[in-house]
Amino acid sequence: MNNVYHNLHDPWWVRRASGIDQVVKYLGILSIGVGVVVLAVLTGQAVLQGLPRLHAEFFTSFPSRVAAQAGILSAWVGTIWVVVLCACMSVPLGIMTAIYLEEYSGKRLLSRILEINIANLAGVPSIIYGLLGLGLFVRFLSFGRSVLAGAATLALLILPIVILATREALRAVPHSLREGSYALGASRWQTMWHQVLPAAFPSVLTGIILAVSRAVGETAPLIMIGALTYVAFLPQSVRDPFTVLPIQIFNWVSRPQQAFAANAAAGVVVLLGITLIINAGAIWLRQRYRQKI
Amino acid sequence: MLARDAVYPRRVFERAIEALLKIAAFSSIVITVGIIAVLMMEMVQFFQEVSLWDFLTGREWTPLFSNKKFGVLPLFAGTAITSIIAMIVALPLGLMSAIYLSEYAKESVRSVVKPILEILAAVPTVVYGYFALQLVTPLLQRFIPSLSGFNALSPGIVMGIMILPIISSLSEDALRAVPHSLREGSYALGASRWQMVFSVAVPAALSGIVSAFLLGVSRAIGETMIVAIAAGLQPRFTLNPLVPIETVTSYIVQVSMGDTPTDSLEYRTIFAVGMTLFLAAFMLNVLGAWLQNRFREVYE
Numbered sequence: 001m002n003n004v005y006h007n008l009h010d011p012w013w014v015r016r017a018s019g020i021d022q023v024v025k026y027l028g029i030l031s032i033g034v035g036v037v038v039l040a041v042l043t044g045q046a047v048l049q050g051l052p053r054l055h056a057e058f059f060t061s062f063p064s065r066v067a068a069q070a071g072i073l074s075a076w077v078g079t080i081w082v083v084v085l086c087a088c089m090s091v092p093l094g095i096m097t098a099i100y101l102e103e104y105s106g107k108r109l110l111s112r113i114l115e116i117n118i119a120n121l122a123g124v125p126s127i128i129y130g131l132l133g134l135g136l137f138v139r140f141l142s143f144g145r146s147v148l149a150g151a152a153t154l155a156l157l158i159l160p161i162v163i164l165a166t167r168e169a170l171r172a173v174p175h176s177l178r179e180g181s182y183a184l185g186a187s188r189w190q191t192m193w194h195q196v197l198p199a200a201f202p203s204v205l206t207g208i209i210l211a212v213s214r215a216v217g218e219t220a221p222l223i224m225i226g227a228l229t230y231v232a233f234l235p236q237s238v239r240d241p242f243t244v245l246p247i248q249i250f251n252w253v254s255r256p257q258q259a260f261a262a263n264a265a266a267g268v269v270v271l272l273g274i275t276l277i278i279n280a281g282a283i284w285l286r287q288r289y290r291q292k293i
Numbered sequence: 294m295l296a297r298d299a300v301y302p303r304r305v306f307e308r309a310i311e312a313l314l315k316i317a318a319f320s321s322i323v324i325t326v327g328i329i330a331v332l333m334m335e336m337v338q339f340f341q342e343v344s345l346w347d348f349l350t351g352r353e354w355t356p357l358f359s360n361k362k363f364g365v366l367p368l369f370a371g372t373a374i375t376s377i378i379a380m381i382v383a384l385p386l387g388l389m390s391a392i393y394l395s396e397y398a399k400e401s402v403r404s405v406v407k408p409i410l411e412i413l414a415a416v417p418t419v420v421y422g423y424f425a426l427q428l429v430t431p432l433l434q435r436f437i438p439s440l441s442g443f444n445a446l447s448p449g450i451v452m453g454i455m456i457l458p459i460i461s462s463l464s465e466d467a468l469r470a471v472p473h474s475l476r477e478g479s480y481a482l483g484a485s486r487w488q489m490v491f492s493v494a495v496p497a498a499l500s501g502i503v504s505a506f507l508l509g510v511s512r513a514i515g516e517t518m519i520v521a522i523a524a525g526l527q528p529r530f531t532l533n534p535l536v537p538i539e540t541v542t543s544y545i546v547q548v549s550m551g552d553t554p555t556d557s558l559e560y561r562t563i564f565a566v567g568m569t570l571f572l573a574a575f576m577l578n579v580l581g582a583w584l585q586n587r588f589r590e591v592y593e
Contacts, residue, residue, distance in 0.1 A: 042416075046423070096317035104314055104315070114319075128332075217417025220418075272416065272417075279411065
């Protein structure tokens with residue numbers, strides 16, 4: 001056949017081309033598959049190992065030397081304390097920084113320096129923020145090993161994430177909106193407050209949610225500033241010692257007894273559940289908002 | 294842009310807002326200065342007692358024992374071996390998935406796969422640590438009987454999975470920024486898709502891909518919980534992935550978990566090794582950002 005004749009005289013790479021394309025394609029699918037399978041196996045393993053421990057008392061008991069009686073009450077209460085306080089500190093500061101950089105500062109050298117600096121802060125390993133928190137908040141400002149020190153440390157850690165997300169959101173607001181507002185005689189801040197911020201709100205919120213999810217899962221910086229691993233009380237004020245869910249998991253995972261591994265698995269299920277729900281929520285919010293534009 | 298005839302109070306208010314925003318913007322500079330100042334203060338005191346040369350070239354790290362030795366090389370070796378394993382896992386997988394997502398996948402597939410990869414990046418690291426210790430290490434021990442319960446291999450592999458989405462998403466951005474005219478030119482010369490991908494798209498996106506690699510390495514050397522849980526806490530000057538080791542980050546965790554008094558030399562060691570970690574991550578990030586920007590300017 002004519003076709004075959006042509007094929008035989010084509011160079012090898014043309015004859016093989018479609019085959020190699022298939023290989024490249026399936027290697028790509030395989031690579032993504034590795035990630036997806038790991039996520040599935042990880043979740044499955046934690047659920048299998050931790051399910052027997054996931055009953056109501058697990059959420060209402062303090063940690064204990066007896067694995068079967070230990071719970072995550074002080075851990076999840078501590079997590080809520082720290083994360084809420086951390087968000088209260090870093091969200092306003094982050095949004096204000098982003099507004100200044102995006103809407104007020106122009107393209108001067110100073111704002112370039114600020115931009116580069118923020119991008120770099122986002123890449124600083126989280127444990128370094130722990131060292132900063134230890135040196136600055138725990139010792140220098142003598143907050144002690146308290147909820148306040150933990151929240152302040154995490155606030156610094158997520159600040160660059162909040163700033164970058166907010167700037168991205170502000171940049172996506174069309175210029176025509178601002179110009180329309182100015183044309184009607186609005187001032188700069190009136191334009192910001194009544195037009196730009198409401199328009200950017202959904203994506204700002206998405207960014208904040210993702211930053212908070214990061215704060216929920218952070219372990220190393222809080223170990224550094226001295227969050228305790230065995231807390232049989234609930235914090236009553238921001239100056240009290242505390243523990244958080246990831247640290248409780250770390251504590252259980254580090255113990256040699258298999259009974260505590262089941263506790264760790266149950267804790268992992270809870271933490272993973274929170275993370276997945278938060279992230280799915282953020283992704284959903286973003287998709288919905290995208291469709292609107 | 295302020296209207297010239299704006300009433301006076303409004304003008305004062307606008308000025309006040311701008312001043313407030315400006316102060317907020319400088320907080321990031323304060324943080325950077327704070328990090329450097331805190332690390333420097335403790336580090337300077339550390340190097341008054343230990344010579345920099347001994348610190349950087351010593352092969353024994355025993356600051357918590359009675360016979361104190363401050364050679365940081367075992368910690369560097371631990372960080373190096375886990376990071377190398379992580380990048381061996383993350384680079385090919387991340388790059389292949391980026392090529393697939395950018396060049397082969399349909400839009401519908403992309404819109405499902407990308408969020409899943411994002412979630413993979415959002416899993417807390419303590420969860421990955423649990424996974425490495427409880428599942429990956431026992432699994433590997435079936436194939437490698439000499440593997441000890443704590444080792445560099447298992448946390449390295451898990452860290453690679455954690456970094457995969459970062460490499461994938463940054464490389465995909467780089468590939469998608471390659472202009473269509475380049476691809477079309479390649480097709481016009483008779484290239485098939487994979488020839489176009491590997492001889493035009495990937496080389497054109499190379500600086501972005503290298504930047505993704507550098508940012509991945511920076512994540513790997515700074516990663517703490519996975520190694521603190523699954524790699525053991527035994528400083529050892531070796532690149533053998535089968536034995537327990539200790540990384541820079543897990544040493545810092547080990548010290549802060551213990552009862553080390555805060556004004557001791559042992560305590561200052563964490564700031565000294567923290568400074569080396571900060572500098573390494575900082576340089577990788579700057580280099581990565583520089584490559585990324587350079588490549589954006591060329592094609593936009």
